């Protein structure tokens with residue numbers, strides 16, 4: 001099977017739903033990322049039939065993958081160091097998100113004190129509800145995702 005070769009350091013995003021790797025490439029802003037990236041489309045998979053894979057050669061602190069939890073829970077994030085997989089991360093929704101979405105409540109302290117950090121906390125993981133840390137304004141996960149994707 002075509003496998004493009006192993007990476008030395010970075011991430012292998014495996015079990016991506018076939019056909020979605022290019023949009024994930026953009027969601028992660030990899031087009032603006034000056035690193036070697038391999039997009040593997042329609043790889044054969046026992047579990048999924050077909051799947052996509054993204055390989056990103058970079059330092060593991062160079063890339064924030066929080067957004068992936070919103071896009072597709074089923075992606076496996078393999079962290080590679082010295083040519084070996086050191087961790088297989090299962091994704092979940094981030095418990096807190098910092099400076100990604102802005103609270104829209106005009107009475108929220110963050111609307112007045114512009115320099116405050118925007119913090120949202122996952123208050124209901126089952127229903128995927130986030131709330132502003134300061135005023136508790138509610139944001140559903142799809143809404144957070146839309147905001148995230150708008151920033152592309």
Ligand code: CTP
Nearest residue numbers: 003005006007008012014076078080083084085
């Ligand atoms: N990989 C890589 N570079 C490395 C190590 C692994 O590109 N240095 C890639 C492999 O080519 C593979 C993926 O990372 O596409 C996952 O590797 P591995 O865990 O060995 O494969 P599986 O056992 O099939 O993974 P899983 O059990 O998660 O399906």
Ligand code: ZN
Nearest residue numbers: 103108132135
């Ligand atoms: Zn608020």
